[in-house]
Structures are given as structure tokens and as C-alpha cells.
Amino acid sequence: MEKISSFQLKCLIALLIIPAAFFEEGPLLTAVLKNNAWLVPIGIILPGWLLFKMYLYIFRQNNISFPEAFNEHLGRFWGKIITIFYIFYFLVLCSYILRIYFEFMKINLLLTTPISVLFFLMLFIGFYALKKGINNIARLSVIIFALTIFLNIFLISNCIINGFKWDNLQPILSDIPFKASLIAFFGLIGVLGKAMTVFTLADFVAGDKEKTIKSSLSTVLIIFSLVISSTLLSLCATLHPSIIPSLSSAVLTMVRTAHISYFIQNIDILFISVWICGIYITLTIFWFSASILTQKAFSLRDNRFFLASSGIFIALVSASLSSTSLGLFVWTTKFMPFLNNCFFVFIPLFIFIKSLIKNYLPNKHNNESLSIKK
Amino acid sequence: MDHSYNNKFSPETVADKHKSVLLSPELKKNQEVLTQRLAGCFDFMQREFSFGSPPVKASIIFFEGLVDKRQIENSLIKSIFINCNIFFRKEQNSEPSHADLLDTLKNKVLTLAEVKTVDNYEDIILQISSGDTVLLLDNCASGLVIGTRSWAARAISMSENETTVFGPKESFTETLISNTAMLRRRLKSSSFKMERLTIGRISQTSVCFCYIENIAPPALVANVKERLSQIDIDAILDTGYLEELITEEPYSIFSQAMHTERPDRVCGNLLEGKVGIMIDGSPMVLVLPVTFPQFANAPDDYYINYIPATLLRFLRIAAFAVSLLMTAVFVSLLTYHHEMIPTPLLLTIISARQGVPFPAFVEALLLETTFELLREAGLRLPNAIGPAVSIVGALIIGEAAVQAGLVSTPMVVVIAFSGIASFVIPNYNAGIITRIMRFVFLIAAGLLGLFGIMITFILLITRMASVSFFGIPYLSPVAPFNNKQIFDILTRRPWFSNTLRPWQEGMKNQKRYEPKPAPSSKDKKGASNES
Structure with a gap:
């Protein structure tokens, strides 16, 4: 079995969390923290690092990937139940990502193309990549990561050069209510938590798994905070923070202001095209993780049946998430942060505490027995 | 009507049947079998003659157009007539056996460079089809294959498909031996290996695969050799056949090997641990394995x-x-x-x-x-x-x-x-x-x-x-990403910094160039003072 290298893993994790965060975090963070929204991704570095440390602690206990880790910590029955929940949640995440992609296509690119065509195309290329295996997805992620980062840097610098308004960022660090900060914090920590998915791929990681995953998570945390912070900064600076939550796609509105000497203009389509690549990798990894979890949980030899049936499930759930763009906005700002936190923060936190206690108790017993002997 | 390929009546089955048939000691019978096998081949030539005393019946056979007749006349027939008469005069008292005579002819009489023994019909046909001449003697169950190959061939000319401004201009021709010579002239090392095998039941095409022993990964060489030896086809007319037959992805549109007609390009690739495959009758050489980004490299990148x-x-x-x-x-x-x-x-x-x-x-x-x-x-x-x-x-x-x-x-x-x-x-x-x-x-x-x-x-x-x-x-070093080799694809590194060959799994010798420490300014001053 070919293994995923450290660099490929970094690209995979980055593409797992960054492309969707581009569009999710703009409206969410500016709605609550306005002109200070761009500071949250920087402030999240320490909590994010602690979150990743927690994941690594759980992983280190027995060095096995999920869902075996669930079985180990929660017992066979509850482990399987939680695994099934995670499978469904990964598929729901795929549906949500597919829906975001559709909304953008419908609003900005192909206004009259039916939903079925767009869904079919994205699911088809995802299915094709999954058939080719995780190594293939890892190889692709390198190309797409390079493409995405390059374009992101270009666009943000262009927006900053062309329409940066310092006044939009003023006053810095003022009017930061506690509740708003908490919403912003949990919104972003939930997005970062998606990186936990990488533990389902632990079996495919080359070399010292823990070390590779640790270094990858640390690198991605820095990249994530830089990319999202700079995107939010340029969003707030070019558009006014008060209007961002009301825009259907604030990032695209910002990108539309970018131009090269007024000759190359309206390059938002180019941005969407590259963004589609990122979304494609995100969707594929979640889908692959769901498939791997199912294979392991139910000891399946082949994942073809699962891929075909789950493809239909993803499409159906995606179509029925909401009937309007406003409904999707509610999903983005309310439901998804809640679900992300449940699955990627609270459940792992519970397991973490449980394993801490488990590790602490025998030591306590030992200490007690030692003191009795004395 | 059933058009399916019926192996039972195919000509190659007949050929296989004859492969194990050994030559008869009777010259007449051998001639009859060969005439029968080669009936309908107008270019098949036989010349019967006797030499020595007591006279020994002999026959030379060849295909017209593939041999150098002057060489047959001067170095074969003339040598036998002159030298054998002398030999028989000396050995008058003890008449040599015909098997000894064949050995004597091979070792003491014939002045040609390439002489070897043959003992079955199929080999005889293969050799004469390749331009050799076979000498058969009466009362002898083997013959001599004499290298007399010479045919009209295209001269070495300028490369038409891969033209360059700088660098060598010559290109391969359709003659295998001339192509191998072009490579050997450039890589004068005992590590440069050229192995030969024959593929094609009817065409019996000579295929040569070459590599540099200490550079090409042994697993790659073994893999190519195995795949080539497993090919069972009636004929190979160009290297394109081989590419499809040895590939791992037969339904892919992507080219899996580099076709080149330039000897310098083949040598450059061999020096990077690749394997070259040449066939007789094709001026194109296959180089494998290749990656897609490599196709952006032009031959004269390395000459300017x-x-x-x-x-x-x-x-x-x-x-x-x-x-x-x-x-x-x-x-x-x-x-x-x-x-x-x-x-x-x-x-x-x-x-x-x-x-x-x-x-x-x-x-x-x-x-x-x-x-x-x-x-x-x-x-x-x-x-x-x-x-x-x-x-x-x-x-x-x-x-x-x-x-x-x-x-x-x-x-x-x-x-x-x-x-x-x-x-x-x-x-x-x-x-x-x-x-x-x-x-x-x-x-x-x-x-x-x-x-x-x-x-x-x-x-x-x-x-x-x-x-x-x-x-x-196929996309390496882009995907999977290799930061050391990516620059070799995007840029042409200067030779003084190009110290390592592109990495391949199993490659033993990756060092290409050993940089010498540059003379320090002190040394330079010293040298100028001395002068």
C-alpha cells in the first residue's frame, strides 16, 4: 500500500478546512464581530493548538485510527453507535459542501443549469477520484493546494492594492461583546475541528504517524489562520463590515473589485473555478472518510456499493437541506457550527476526559497501594 | 464464417515444429528440406560445390540482397578452395572426419570475423533471413553460419522530427547494429549493457534493450526484461508495438514511453537510470519510464x-x-x-x-x-x-x-x-x-x-x-511532489549544480557530478605570482 507523505497530508488537511471556510466564516464572523472579525483566526491559534493536542492525546493512547479508537475508549457497542453517527455526519458534511457549491454556481456562474447536472458532475468526479484511491487524492491535493494558495494570494493582494480602506477596520479591538466572541470562537474552532477527519486516514500515513500528523496539523493551523485572517481583513477593508452578512457571497463581491489595469476584470469566475477544485477535494476526503469508517465498522471488503448508495444519499440530503439561499445561510451560521462543535470538539473532549481519568485512576491505585505498603 | 485465429494451422506452428528438427548428415536431404521450406522464395540461393581430395560436397545458402556477395566469393569460397587444398595435401595420410573438417574450416580456414555452428533448420532460416550465409557439408549433421550481412540501408542522416540548433545532428536508422554502435560510441563503459532478444513468431525481430548497470534500478531492468520476454506476437514492426505490449495501462491515451530518434537523447536518459529499447527495422528508440512533465524538455536544453x-x-x-x-x-x-x-x-x-x-x-x-x-x-x-x-x-x-x-x-x-x-x-x-x-x-x-x-x-x-x-x-515530481526534482522540470539546472540524477526507487548511484572546491583567492594570487 502506497502511503501519504507528510507534505501531501498537510495539503489534504489544508484543503479539508480552508475552501469551505472561505465562504462560511465571512458572514458568520463579521455578523458578530464586525471590523474585528479578522482577528479571530489569529486568536484561534492557541485554542486550535490545544484542540489538536487533545486529538493527538487520544490518538497516542493506542496509536490506532478512528473508529477503532472509539471502540477502545467507549466500548464496542457505544463505539459502533458513535462510528455510525460519524459516518452520517461526514455524509452530511459532503451534502452541505455540495450545496454550498451549488448555491454559488446557481448565483454566479450557471444560472439556468439544473441542480441535477451540477450535482451529478461533482459527485461523478468525486466518485472517480475515490475509485482511484486515497493516494491519488493526496497527489491531486498537492496540485490543487498550490493552485488555490497562489490564486488566493494574488486576489487578496489585488483587492488590498485596489480597494483597501483603512477606515473600515477602525476602531480595532473595540466593541467585542463576550457572547459574540464566544459565537465566533466556537464557529471557527468547529471549522478547525474538521481536521480531526485526518485521524480516519491515519493508517495511510507514512512513517511515524503521530509525528507526521502532529507536524501537519501545526503547519495547517498556521496556514489556516493566515489565509482566513487575510481574507477577512481584505473583506472588511474593501467592503464595509456592516454589509458583509447581508451579501449572498461576500468573497465573490470582493473578488469582483479585483482587476489588472482595468483590462482583466470580473475575475470572480476564475476564483470560483479554482475554488471548485478545493471544494472537490474537501468533498472527496469527507466521502472517503465516511467510506473508510463504514468499511472498518462493518468489516466490508469493498466500498463500491457504499460509494454508489452514499452518492445518492449525499445528493438527496444536499437538495433537501433548504429550499432557499436564506435557508442555507441559517445552516451556515447556526446548524453547522453547532454540529461541527458536537462532533469535532465535544465528543473528542468527552473521550479525552474519559481517557485522562482512565490513565489517572490506575496511578492513583498504585500510589495508594504503595502508601499502604509503606 | 468463423474468422477466429486458429493456432492449429498457423504458419508459426509449422515453424515451431521444425525448430526441434536437427540437420541430417546427408547434404542432399538437408537441401531438400530447406528447398521445400523455402519454396516460393525466389530470393533463396543455393550454391553447391566440392573441394579437397577426396572431394567433399558442400553447399552455401543465403538470401539474395541480404548478403555481401564479394565477401562470399573472396573470404568464403576462395578461402575454402585455396586453404583446404593445402590442408588436404598436408594431411594426405590421415583423412579427417567431416566433423573435424567443419572445425578446421571454422578455426583455421575461414577468414571471416563471425563464424558459428548451427544444427537445426529453423536456426538456419533465421540466420539466412538476417543476412548470414550458411555452409553445409555432406556427411555432417551441422553447418556453419558465416556473418556476411550487407544490405542497402538508409545512411545516418539528420534528425527530422527532433531538430535542434545546437548539439549532435545524427539520428538513428532502421539498422539495429548501426544504432547500437551510435550508443556504444557515446557510452564507452563496461557498465553500459545492451541485451538482445528476439520477438515475433514470424518476424523474428531482434530487440535490444540497453541500460547502464550501476545507474538503472535492477528491478526496473528485470521488469522490462520480463515483460519483453513474455510478448508472444506474430510480428513486431516498430517500437510502437512494444510500447502497447509492455505497458501497465493499455487503455490510457497518455504516452508511457518516450520515442526518440536521437542517440544523444537516449544516452542522456540512460544516464538518468532509464532503459532504452531498440528494434531492428525502426529508427525510433523507446525510453522508459517517463513522466508527463518530462515532455517539456527539448534535446538542446542541455547544450545551451x-x-x-x-x-x-x-x-x-x-x-x-x-x-x-x-x-x-x-x-x-x-x-x-x-x-x-x-x-x-x-x-x-x-x-x-x-x-x-x-x-x-x-x-x-x-x-x-x-x-x-x-x-x-x-x-x-x-x-x-x-x-x-x-x-x-x-x-x-x-x-x-x-x-x-x-x-x-x-x-x-x-x-x-x-x-x-x-x-x-x-x-x-x-x-x-x-x-x-x-x-x-x-x-x-x-x-x-x-x-x-x-x-x-x-x-x-x-x-x-x-x-x-x-x-x-506519471505526474511526478509535481504529484507526488518532490521539492528536489521539481526544479529540474521547471528549470534547466546549470551542470555545476546538477550533482544528482533524478531519483528513482532502487537507484544505486545517484551522484552525477562531483563538484571540486573552487580555488580560493589566495591560491589564485599565489598562482599569478608564480607565473
């Missing part, structure tokens, strides 16, 4: 200064992108995303397209097809007519089509530009892939605009990234 070579490589990569995507992007902009085109330019394009009866997609498809027709016609027509067709096609038909309002000038410009860009790609096979994929991108752009282009791009790179040939991923 590294800075212009690097810039030219960038130009080639850009030309590849233009050739692949320009038409598709133009169609998608015109059809779906007008807002991206600056207003004055959009107005110019719209005014030029007024009166054109086709949508942009159909117009582009028609022009692309016409361009491909002209290109193919130019290739197939004789050299004298080819350029004329291109000129007529490009200038007269193009101009007439624009004037008639069938196509617009901007579209002609775009198609011509992407066509010219495709000529910049230095590898013909990579060029073909680009041409095919250009149509796929065009259709995707016509259907779904930039989104369609992006979906096609994702599918294309997914496919390319999933393919590995002989254990090397």
Missing part, C-alpha cells in the same frame, strides 16, 4: 546556456497551456462570461462576429477540425506538395471563409495561435495528447463554460495522477 534554456522551458510550458486551453477559454468567455472581456475588446469581437451564422462553439469546432485536417494533410503529402497545401489551407481558404462571413477573424486568430503553440511542444506524442484534449476542453467549454473546463481539468489531472508506469507516478 542554462538561463535561456530555463526561459525557453517556461515558454514551452506556457505554450502547452495555451495550446490546450486557449480555444476553450475563448469560447467559454464568448458564450457564458462576456463580462470578463474588457468592453472595447468585446465590442471589437462582437462586430467581427456579426453575420457569422454559427455559435462560437460550432465555429471553433469547425476551425479546429479544419486545422487538424490541414496538419494531417501536410504530414501525409509528399514534401513538395505538403507546404503548398498548408499555404492554400491557411491563407486562401481562411481568408475566403472570413470574407464569406462563415467564420470571424478573432476566432481564426485564436485557433491559429493555439495551433502554433502546439508546435512548440517538443514531443510528438505529448503533442497528440494535447490535440485530443483540446477538443475535450472545447466541448466542455461549449457545454458549461469555465465550470466545464474546470471539471475536465479535474478529471484530467485525477486520471494523470492515478497512473504509474514501472512504479513511477
Whole structure:
């Protein structure tokens, strides 16, 4: 079995969390923290690092990937139940990502193309990549990561050069209510938590798994905070923070202001095209993780049946998430942060505490027995 | 009617039957069998004669046109007549046996360089088909194969398909031995190995695969050798046959080996741990394994200064992108995303397209097809007519089509530009892939605009990234990413910093160049004082 290298893993994790965060975090963070929204991704570095440390602690206990880790910590029955929940949640995440992609296509690119065509195309290329295996997805992620980062840097610098308004960022660090900060914090920590998915791929990681995953998570945390912070900064600076939550796609509105000497203009389509690549990798990894979890949980030899049936499930759930763009906005700002936190923060936190206690108790017993002997 | 291949009655089964049949001691019987086997071959020649005292009956057999008759006359027949008479005079008292006589002829009489013994019919036919002459003696169950190969062959000429400004000009020919000599002349080392095998039940084609022992990974060499030896086909007429027969992905459109006619290019690749495969009768040599990014390298990149070579490589990569995507992007902009085109330019394009009866997609498809027709016609027509067709096609038909309002000038410009860009790609096979994929991108752009282009791009790179040939991923060193080798693809490193060969799994000797420490300024001063 070919293994995923450290660099490929970094690209995979980055593409797992960054492309969707581009569009999710703009409206969410500016709605609550306005002109200070761009500071949250920087402030999240320490909590994010602690979150990743927690994941690594759980992983280190027995060095096995999920869902075996669930079985180990929660017992066979509850482990399987939680695994099934995670499978469904990964598929729901795929549906949500597919829906975001559709909304953008419908609003900005192909206004009259039916939903079925767009869904079919994205699911088809995802299915094709999954058939080719995780190594293939890892190889692709390198190309797409390079493409995405390059374009992101270009666009943000262009927006900053062309329409940066310092006044939009003023006053810095003022009017930061506690509740708003908490919403912003949990919104972003939930997005970062998606990186936990990488533990389902632990079996495919080359070399010292823990070390590779640790270094990858640390690198991605820095990249994530830089990319999202700079995107939010340029969003707030070019558009006014008060209007961002009301825009259907604030990032695209910002990108539309970018131009090269007024000759190359309206390059938002180019941005969407590259963004589609990122979304494609995100969707594929979640889908692959769901498939791997199912294979392991139910000891399946082949994942073809699962891929075909789950493809239909993803499409159906995606179509029925909401009937309007406003409904999707509610999903983005309310439901998804809640679900992300449940699955990627609270459940792992519970397991973490449980394993801490488990590790602490025998030591306590030992200490007690030692003191009795004395 | 059943057209299925029936192995029972195939000629090769007959040939196999004869393979184990040994020669008879009777010359007459041997002659009869050979005449019967080669009945209907007008070029089959037999010359019977006797020599010595008591006379020994002998016969020489060969195919006309494949042998050097002067060599047969002077170095074979004449030698036997003169030397054997002397030999018999000396050995008058003890008459030698015919087997001894064959040995004597081989070791003491014949002055030709290449003489070996043969004992079955199939080998005799194979040898004479290759241009050798066989000498058979009466009362002797074996014969002598004498190397007298000589046939009309194309002289070594300049490379036609891979022309360069700098560097060697010669190219391979259809003669295997001449090709191997061209390589041997460049790589004068005992580590440079050339192994030979025969493939093709009817064609019995000589195939040579070459590598440098301490550089090429042994697993790769063994793999190639095994795959070649497993080929069971009636005939091999070109290296293209082999590429499809030994490949891991037979249904892939991507070229899995580099076809080249330049000895210097083969040597360069052998020095990077690759394996070359040559066949008799083809001037093209297969080099494998190759990766897709390698197709951006031109032979003379390595003969000119590294800075212009690097810039030219960038130009080639850009030309590849233009050739692949320009038409598709133009169609998608015109059809779906007008807002991206600056207003004055959009107005110019719209005014030029007024009166054109086709949508942009159909117009582009028609022009692309016409361009491909002209290109193919130019290739197939004789050299004298080819350029004329291109000129007529490009200038007269193009101009007439624009004037008639069938196509617009901007579209002609775009198609011509992407066509010219495709000529910049230095590898013909990579060029073909680009041409095919250009149509796929065009259709995707016509259907779904930039989104369609992006979906096609994702599918294309997914496919390319999933393919590995002989254990090397097709998109490496881009995907999987290799930071040490990526610069070797994007740039042409200067030789003084190109210390390592491109890495391959199992490669033993990666060091290419040992940099010597530069003389310090003190040494230089000392040297100038001494002088």
C-alpha cells in the first residue's frame, strides 16, 4: 500500500478546512464581530493548538485510527453507535459542501443549469477520484493546494492594492461583546475541528504517524489562520463590515473589485473555478472518510456499493437541506457550527476526559497501594 | 464464417515444429528440406560445390540482397578452395572426419570475423533471413553460419522530427547494429549493457534493450526484461508495438514511453537510470519510464546556456497551456462570461462576429477540425506538395471563409495561435495528447463554460495522477511532489549544480557530478605570482 507523505497530508488537511471556510466564516464572523472579525483566526491559534493536542492525546493512547479508537475508549457497542453517527455526519458534511457549491454556481456562474447536472458532475468526479484511491487524492491535493494558495494570494493582494480602506477596520479591538466572541470562537474552532477527519486516514500515513500528523496539523493551523485572517481583513477593508452578512457571497463581491489595469476584470469566475477544485477535494476526503469508517465498522471488503448508495444519499440530503439561499445561510451560521462543535470538539473532549481519568485512576491505585505498603 | 485465429494451422506452428528438427548428415536431404521450406522464395540461393581430395560436397545458402556477395566469393569460397587444398595435401595420410573438417574450416580456414555452428533448420532460416550465409557439408549433421550481412540501408542522416540548433545532428536508422554502435560510441563503459532478444513468431525481430548497470534500478531492468520476454506476437514492426505490449495501462491515451530518434537523447536518459529499447527495422528508440512533465524538455536544453534554456522551458510550458486551453477559454468567455472581456475588446469581437451564422462553439469546432485536417494533410503529402497545401489551407481558404462571413477573424486568430503553440511542444506524442484534449476542453467549454473546463481539468489531472508506469507516478515530481526534482522540470539546472540524477526507487548511484572546491583567492594570487 502506497502511503501519504507528510507534505501531501498537510495539503489534504489544508484543503479539508480552508475552501469551505472561505465562504462560511465571512458572514458568520463579521455578523458578530464586525471590523474585528479578522482577528479571530489569529486568536484561534492557541485554542486550535490545544484542540489538536487533545486529538493527538487520544490518538497516542493506542496509536490506532478512528473508529477503532472509539471502540477502545467507549466500548464496542457505544463505539459502533458513535462510528455510525460519524459516518452520517461526514455524509452530511459532503451534502452541505455540495450545496454550498451549488448555491454559488446557481448565483454566479450557471444560472439556468439544473441542480441535477451540477450535482451529478461533482459527485461523478468525486466518485472517480475515490475509485482511484486515497493516494491519488493526496497527489491531486498537492496540485490543487498550490493552485488555490497562489490564486488566493494574488486576489487578496489585488483587492488590498485596489480597494483597501483603512477606515473600515477602525476602531480595532473595540466593541467585542463576550457572547459574540464566544459565537465566533466556537464557529471557527468547529471549522478547525474538521481536521480531526485526518485521524480516519491515519493508517495511510507514512512513517511515524503521530509525528507526521502532529507536524501537519501545526503547519495547517498556521496556514489556516493566515489565509482566513487575510481574507477577512481584505473583506472588511474593501467592503464595509456592516454589509458583509447581508451579501449572498461576500468573497465573490470582493473578488469582483479585483482587476489588472482595468483590462482583466470580473475575475470572480476564475476564483470560483479554482475554488471548485478545493471544494472537490474537501468533498472527496469527507466521502472517503465516511467510506473508510463504514468499511472498518462493518468489516466490508469493498466500498463500491457504499460509494454508489452514499452518492445518492449525499445528493438527496444536499437538495433537501433548504429550499432557499436564506435557508442555507441559517445552516451556515447556526446548524453547522453547532454540529461541527458536537462532533469535532465535544465528543473528542468527552473521550479525552474519559481517557485522562482512565490513565489517572490506575496511578492513583498504585500510589495508594504503595502508601499502604509503606 | 468463423474468422477466429486458429493456432492449429498457423504458419508459426509449422515453424515451431521444425525448430526441434536437427540437420541430417546427408547434404542432399538437408537441401531438400530447406528447398521445400523455402519454396516460393525466389530470393533463396543455393550454391553447391566440392573441394579437397577426396572431394567433399558442400553447399552455401543465403538470401539474395541480404548478403555481401564479394565477401562470399573472396573470404568464403576462395578461402575454402585455396586453404583446404593445402590442408588436404598436408594431411594426405590421415583423412579427417567431416566433423573435424567443419572445425578446421571454422578455426583455421575461414577468414571471416563471425563464424558459428548451427544444427537445426529453423536456426538456419533465421540466420539466412538476417543476412548470414550458411555452409553445409555432406556427411555432417551441422553447418556453419558465416556473418556476411550487407544490405542497402538508409545512411545516418539528420534528425527530422527532433531538430535542434545546437548539439549532435545524427539520428538513428532502421539498422539495429548501426544504432547500437551510435550508443556504444557515446557510452564507452563496461557498465553500459545492451541485451538482445528476439520477438515475433514470424518476424523474428531482434530487440535490444540497453541500460547502464550501476545507474538503472535492477528491478526496473528485470521488469522490462520480463515483460519483453513474455510478448508472444506474430510480428513486431516498430517500437510502437512494444510500447502497447509492455505497458501497465493499455487503455490510457497518455504516452508511457518516450520515442526518440536521437542517440544523444537516449544516452542522456540512460544516464538518468532509464532503459532504452531498440528494434531492428525502426529508427525510433523507446525510453522508459517517463513522466508527463518530462515532455517539456527539448534535446538542446542541455547544450545551451542554462538561463535561456530555463526561459525557453517556461515558454514551452506556457505554450502547452495555451495550446490546450486557449480555444476553450475563448469560447467559454464568448458564450457564458462576456463580462470578463474588457468592453472595447468585446465590442471589437462582437462586430467581427456579426453575420457569422454559427455559435462560437460550432465555429471553433469547425476551425479546429479544419486545422487538424490541414496538419494531417501536410504530414501525409509528399514534401513538395505538403507546404503548398498548408499555404492554400491557411491563407486562401481562411481568408475566403472570413470574407464569406462563415467564420470571424478573432476566432481564426485564436485557433491559429493555439495551433502554433502546439508546435512548440517538443514531443510528438505529448503533442497528440494535447490535440485530443483540446477538443475535450472545447466541448466542455461549449457545454458549461469555465465550470466545464474546470471539471475536465479535474478529471484530467485525477486520471494523470492515478497512473504509474514501472512504479513511477506519471505526474511526478509535481504529484507526488518532490521539492528536489521539481526544479529540474521547471528549470534547466546549470551542470555545476546538477550533482544528482533524478531519483528513482532502487537507484544505486545517484551522484552525477562531483563538484571540486573552487580555488580560493589566495591560491589564485599565489598562482599569478608564480607565473
